Amino acid sequence: MHNTIENLFSGLWNDYISITPSAEKIHALLSQQRNANSHASKSVGSANSDSQSDIINDHIALRTFNLEKVRLSKLAEHFLALGYEAKGDYNFAAKKLDAQHFEHPDKVQPKVFISELKVELMPENVQKIIHQLIEQMPNDAVTETGFLYSGKHWDVSSNDYDVLLQHSEYAAWMAAWGYRANHFTVSVNHLNTHHILEDVNTILKNAGFTLNASGGEIKGGPSVYLAQSSTMADKAEVSFSDTSRTIPSCFYEFAQRYHLPNGELYQGFVAASADKIFESTNVK
Numbered sequence: 001m002h003n004t005i006e007n008l009f010s011g012l013w014n015d016y017i018s019i020t021p022s023a024e025k026i027h028a029l030l031s032q033q034r035n036a037n038s039h040a041s042k043s044v045g046s047a048n049s050d051s052q053s054d055i056i057n058d059h060i061a062l063r064t065f066n067l068e069k070v071r072l073s074k075l076a077e078h079f080l081a082l083g084y085e086a087k088g089d090y091n092f093a094a095k096k097l098d099a100q101h102f103e104h105p106d107k108v109q110p111k112v113f114i115s116e117l118k119v120e121l122m123p124e125n126v127q128k129i130i131h132q133l134i135e136q137m138p139n140d141a142v143t144e145t146g147f148l149y150s151g152k153h154w155d156v157s158s159n160d161y162d163v164l165l166q167h168s169e170y171a172a173w174m175a176a177w178g179y180r181a182n183h184f185t186v187s188v189n190h191l192n193t194h195h196i197l198e199d200v201n202t203i204l205k206n207a208g209f210t211l212n213a214s215g216g217e218i219k220g221g222p223s224v225y226l227a228q229s230s231t232m233a234d235k236a237e238v239s240f241s242d243t244s245r246t247i248p249s250c251f252y253e254f255a256q257r258y259h260l261p262n263g264e265l266y267q268g269f270v271a272a273s274a275d276k277i278f279e280s281t282n283v284k
């Protein structure tokens with residue numbers, strides 16, 4: 001496991017931008033605007049500075065299957081070891097997912113949202129394919145230092161990918177991409193110039209990026225203390241066991257948090273919004 005949050009997140013980020021070039025472009029675009037308008041940007045902590053310059057990462061999201069070898073709690077160990085604590089639990093009935101989020105006591109550190117597919121609720125042929133993937137992994141792979149950005153540990157055919165796709169976009173994405181950050185998230189609250197999510201969306205659209213419009217471009221809002229938007233995933237080439245195909249990879253998210261009645265900034269997630277954000281990697 002990594003011994004610092006910085007090392008873990010820089011590994012995740014470098015892997016993520018390698019298949020999500022638009023995220024790197026958007027990061028540069030927002031940094032540029034931030035710096036042009038700010039002469040005295042505060043220095044902020046650790047995992048959220050250096051390689052990611054002065055854009056604060058609100059959270060990352062990771063995906064997995066609820067099978068013993070790779071379940072959510074196994075992925076979470078990498079963060080618990082660095083001082084993160086388990087916070088909210090979430091359920092997505094239609095997508096057959098459970099999720100949990102983790103926070104670090106140092107609030108400037110990115111939050112972590114981990115979901116897992118409830119494999120036993122999938123049709124039998126889908127279960128069989130997923131079990132075949134995970135059986136190809138060594139038992140201790142999940143504890144390796146770079147596991148969270150190690151990609152896929154299995155061979156999968158394009159035909160099996162298509163079968164998964166019919167029943168779960170999530171399962172198909174996992175089969176194709178494996179273990180890596182599904183998205184990073186710009187903290188809109190920490191942008192010096194554009195504190196309003198709608199303004200950020202306008203900048204992105206003017207620059208030619210496509211936003212996920214499922215459930216509206218902005219999911220949530222002040223009434224649930226969190227507003228979110230995201231790009232549609234980039235497309236990148238994946239090698240299947242029989243052929244290569246270009247499919248959706250990862251996307252970039254934007255989050256604006258609001259203050260709770262007690263004055264604290266809301267740190268959780270909103271299931272109804274996350275449900276729509278998952279669709280940013282949809283093929284159709």
Ligand code: NI
Nearest residue numbers: 061185253277
């Ligand atoms: Ni997210």
